[in-house]
Amino acid sequence: MDTEKLNKILAVFEGERGGLISILQRVQEEFGYLPEAALSSIADFLKLPPSQVFSVATFYDHFYLTRRGDHLVSVCQGTACHVLGARDILETAENCLGIKTGQTSPDYKYSLERVACLGSCALAPVVLVDNEVHSKMTVRKVKKILTEDLGDTETQT
Amino acid sequence: MIQRPRHDSARNALHRKDMKKSISIQSTEDLRIDSAESLRLLRESLIAGEQTTGKMVSVCCGSGCMSSGSEHVREAFVREIKDQELEDEITVKKTGCHGFCERGPIVIVGPEKIFYQYVTKEDVPEIISETLIEDRVVERLLYEDPVTGQKCFHENDIPFYQKQRRIVLKNCGVIDPTSIKDYIKVDGFRALAKILSQMTPEGVIEEIKLSGLRGRGGAGFPAGIKWETARNAPGEEKYIICNGDEGDPGAFMDRSVMEGDPYSVLEGMMIAGYAVGASQGIIYVRAEYPLAIHHLSSAIARATDMGILGHNIMGSEFNFEIKIVKGAGAFVCGEETALIASIEGKSGRPKPKPPFPAIQGLWGKPTVINNVETLANVSRIALNGGKWYSEIGTSTDKGTKIFSLVGKVRNVGLVEVEMGTTLREIIFDIGGGIPGGKRFKAVQTGGPSGGCIPEELLDLPVGYESLAKAGSIIGSGGMLVMDEDTCIVNIARYFLDFAQNESCGQCTPCRLGTKQMFNILQDITRGNGKPGDIEILLELSDAVKQASICGLGMTVPNPVISTIKYFRKEYEEHIHERRCRALVCRSLIFYRIKDYRCKACMKCLTACPVGAIIGAKWQVHEIDQSKCIKCGTCMEVCPKRFNAVECVTGLIENSGDKGE
Numbered sequence: 001m002d003t004e005k006l007n008k009i010l011a012v013f014e015g016e017r018g019g020l021i022s023i024l025q026r027v028q029e030e031f032g033y034l035p036e037a038a039l040s041s042i043a044d045f046l047k048l049p050p051s052q053v054f055s056v057a058t059f060y061d062h063f064y065l066t067r068r069g070d071h072l073v074s075v076c077q078g079t080a081c082h083v084l085g086a087r088d089i090l091e092t093a094e095n096c097l098g099i100k101t102g103q104t105s106p107d108y109k110y111s112l113e114r115v116a117c118l119g120s121c122a123l124a125p126v127v128l129v130d131n132e133v134h135s136k137m138t139v140r141k142v143k144k145i146l147t148e149d150l151g152d153t154e155t156q157t
Numbered sequence: 158m159i160q161r162p163r164h165d166s167a168r169n170a171l172h173r174k175d176m177k178k179s180i181s182i183q184s185t186e187d188l189r190i191d192s193a194e195s196l197r198l199l200r201e202s203l204i205a206g207e208q209t210t211g212k213m214v215s216v217c218c219g220s221g222c223m224s225s226g227s228e229h230v231r232e233a234f235v236r237e238i239k240d241q242e243l244e245d246e247i248t249v250k251k252t253g254c255h256g257f258c259e260r261g262p263i264v265i266v267g268p269e270k271i272f273y274q275y276v277t278k279e280d281v282p283e284i285i286s287e288t289l290i291e292d293r294v295v296e297r298l299l300y301e302d303p304v305t306g307q308k309c310f311h312e313n314d315i316p317f318y319q320k321q322r323r324i325v326l327k328n329c330g331v332i333d334p335t336s337i338k339d340y341i342k343v344d345g346f347r348a349l350a351k352i353l354s355q356m357t358p359e360g361v362i363e364e365i366k367l368s369g370l371r372g373r374g375g376a377g378f379p380a381g382i383k384w385e386t387a388r389n390a391p392g393e394e395k396y397i398i399c400n401g402d403e404g405d406p407g408a409f410m411d412r413s414v415m416e417g418d419p420y421s422v423l424e425g426m427m428i429a430g431y432a433v434g435a436s437q438g439i440i441y442v443r444a445e446y447p448l449a450i451h452h453l454s455s456a457i458a459r460a461t462d463m464g465i466l467g468h469n470i471m472g473s474e475f476n477f478e479i480k481i482v483k484g485a486g487a488f489v490c491g492e493e494t495a496l497i498a499s500i501e502g503k504s505g506r507p508k509p510k511p512p513f514p515a516i517q518g519l520w521g522k523p524t525v526i527n528n529v530e531t532l533a534n535v536s537r538i539a540l541n542g543g544k545w546y547s548e549i550g551t552s553t554d555k556g557t558k559i560f561s562l563v564g565k566v567r568n569v570g571l572v573e574v575e576m577g578t579t580l581r582e583i584i585f586d587i588g589g590g591i592p593g594g595k596r597f598k599a600v601q602t603g604g605p606s607g608g609c610i611p612e613e614l615l616d617l618p619v620g621y622e623s624l625a626k627a628g629s630i631i632g633s634g635g636m637l638v639m640d641e642d643t644c645i646v647n648i649a650r651y652f653l654d655f656a657q658n659e660s661c662g663q664c665t666p667c668r669l670g671t672k673q674m675f676n677i678l679q680d681i682t683r684g685n686g687k688p689g690d691i692e693i694l695l696e697l698s699d700a701v702k703q704a705s706i707c708g709l710g711m712t713v714p715n716p717v718i719s720t721i722k723y724f725r726k727e728y729e730e731h732i733h734e735r736r737c738r739a740l741v742c743r744s745l746i747f748y749r750i751k752d753y754r755c756k757a758c759m760k761c762l763t764a765c766p767v768g769a770i771i772g773a774k775w776q777v778h779e780i781d782q783s784k785c786i787k788c789g790t791c792m793e794v795c796p797k798r799f800n801a802v803e804c805v806t807g808l809i810e811n812s813g814d815k816g817e
Contacts, residue, residue, distance in 0.1 A: 017520070019502060021485055021502050025444075025485065056503065056504050059504035060487050061485070062444055062485045063486075077406070078406035079563070079564070079601070079635065082648075083639060083643050084564070088788070115445070116488060116658075117409075117445075119220065120220060120224060121408075121561055121563040121569075123225065123258060123259065123261075126224070131447075132224075133224035134224070
């Protein structure tokens with residue numbers, strides 16, 4: 001882990017009250033996840049017991065303690081998506097990527113997760129791929145996005 | 158093509174004369190609003206300048222339309238207008254959400270405000286040449302009423318909008334949410350100027366109390382009383398928190414308001430701050446809403462630049478600043494004490510109340526927490542008076558409520574209606590009823606804390622008490638319509654799955670109670686239900702409701718209680734007959750091929766993802782039930798004219814465990 005990078009982030013929060021969650025968000029933005037060493041340094045910086053920092057980092061869904069894939073696929077499981085077939089979409093995504101929900105592929109290309117609601121309920125069911133919302137999904141459409149489209153960006157980069 | 162009335166050319170000429178005026182307005186960018194008078198002057202000059210624009214294209218850039226590609230449409234307009242050198246005549250503006258997201262991208266064109274739906278970038282040259290230059294309507298982009306077949310020209314002609322009353326959403330889809338001038342033009346900050354120059358804090362609280370405004374986030378606590386409590390609480394340091402942690406799956410009105418009309422949220426917070434005696438505001442927004450965060454941040458920066466936020470606002474003694482805190486993904490943080498813990502940098506675990514946040518909230522100081530929609534109502538009330546607001550709605554429920562109408566309904570989107578509008582009006586008149594000739598089954602209101610309301614109660618007027626009596630709540634306004642193809646037990650299971658995932662875990666009734674309830678529901682949907690399960694579910698629901706610390710635990714059994722109350726028969730069918738009449742629960746259904754209809758065409762045989770279909774060319778196909786995963790692909794690919802695959806339920810042969 002790049003300690004210098006971490007210290008730079010921490011310096012911004014010097015003296016701020018209740019900054020733990022914001023710090024974790026910034027660190028994750030920088031490193032992609034929360035490395036264990038970073039959590040310990042954050043605890044030192046805030047003069048908090050490491051247990052409290054770990055407690056917060058594991059309480060919230062958005063924090064990850066392990067490295068994530070380059071592409072993040074989130075399948076919405078909100079109510080509107082649910083009644084319009086989100087379960088099938090999630091299963092299809094699992095099959096296409098060859099990983100279970102919550103997992104990252106061994107080559108760190110993809111991570112797959114379910115989200116409670118993206119607030120795009122009028123366009124249900126929706127899938128979020130790398131911050132882009134794909135609306136009115138069908139099994140066929142999600143297959144195409146995850147195999148062809150994502151595959152294409154892979155070969156380009 | 159339909160000929161429209163021509164644009165008034167005399168007015169056009171007048172507009173050009175005013176062009177100079179509009180230029181002088183551009184230079185007001187660095188102007189500071191230091192009094193109610195300077196705000197009035199700016200507003201007047203902005204309105205006078207507006208008439209010069211004449212032809213306008215407004216592209217919806219709310220999250221919904223954006224994901225349907227509205228940004229490309231907007232870019233195409235800008236490019237095309239530049240290429241044709243029409244920049245002086247036609248302006249392109251981006252707006253917030255119109256609420257009819259399903260029809261996006263939505264574009265409003267010309268001075269006549271023609272409403273175009275499903276616009277693509279390929280349509281752009283035609284819209285420019287036909288509508289903006291030739292004054293003709295591009296008919297294929299108009300909304301067509303599915304009942305009458307009539308084409309609708311304007312937003313207000315569309316049945317979806319006709320029964321709505323837009324008070325909170327009045328600016329959404331109309332103004333550019335990134336432009337403070339646009340907001341000022343539509344009476345923005347007028348309410349703030351009014352209260353700062355003419356009203357005492359107590360007077361403001363009286364108006365809010367008079368209006369009858371209640372919290373729009375779920376619990377429905379009277380806003381005025383909350384404010385008054387915080388005002389009277391001892392201490393100099395007080396806080397206003399805007400709860401933008403819209404966690405209910407299926408609800409997205411707060412998102413639209415924050416994205417489409419961020420200044421109204423700021424103004425509401427400032428008025429609350431003045432009334433309560435707070436000088437600091439915090440907006441807690443969920444991280445899933447990046448556009449809302451972006452628009453709010455830029456609104457705060459812009460308002461601060463103009464002196465509308467900060468010290469001595471509009472020449473008064475009032476100081477107020479606002480910052481944004483981003484959520485980190487925990488549904489329970491919508492609960493006010495958990496939200497406060499989260500802002501303080503802790504895990505979002507609710508605390509028992511009292512003490513209420515209004516007495517002892519953020520950092521132990523008096524804190525008012527209001528939801529986004531509640532705060533967006535405030536400037537409307539402050540400007541028009543509490544009496545005006547109290548006359549909207551019913552004798553018990555005042556004002557309007559935004560519902561997000563989703564699920565199995567024709568017109569999906571955000572609808573704002575007066576309290577007291579019936580569920581039938583919302584679902585059938587505004588929502589256009591159930592698509593595909595299906596039958597209405599139930600409507601679920603209030604998300605995980607709410608309940609399912611059956612057909613016989615459709616004429617129920619929406620209100621806090623009326624829905625509570627029916628075993629549901631208004632909640633944050635989620636409204637999920639279900640048809641005969643939705644399994645009611647599966648829906649209950651869905652909500653309990655959500656609840657047990659989101660339980661913060663600190664109190665046992667909620668942590669273990671919801672888990673047990675989920676397990677029982679899972680068993681029922683998997684064909685392993687036992688006699689007595691319904692009674693245990695009800696008993697557990699009661700325990701969880703009574704013994705949990707916070708609102709989450711107290712309400713999450715509602716979906717189970719209400720579905721058992723109104724749809725007990727469906728539970729019994731699942732348990733005793735292993736039957737799911739909606740054909741949703743996979744363990745209770747199976748697919749089979751009618752041998753007398755099968756033409757042995759090999760379509761299903763090749764499409765089956767698990768090779769569960771036996772047969773060959775000229776040899777009637779059959780499904781090997783031990784291999785079948787019940788994905789329904791065979792039924793989907795079987796040619797309609799053969800119609801040889803059927804899905805059946807309630808038979809004993811089927812007792813495998815294949816998912817829920």
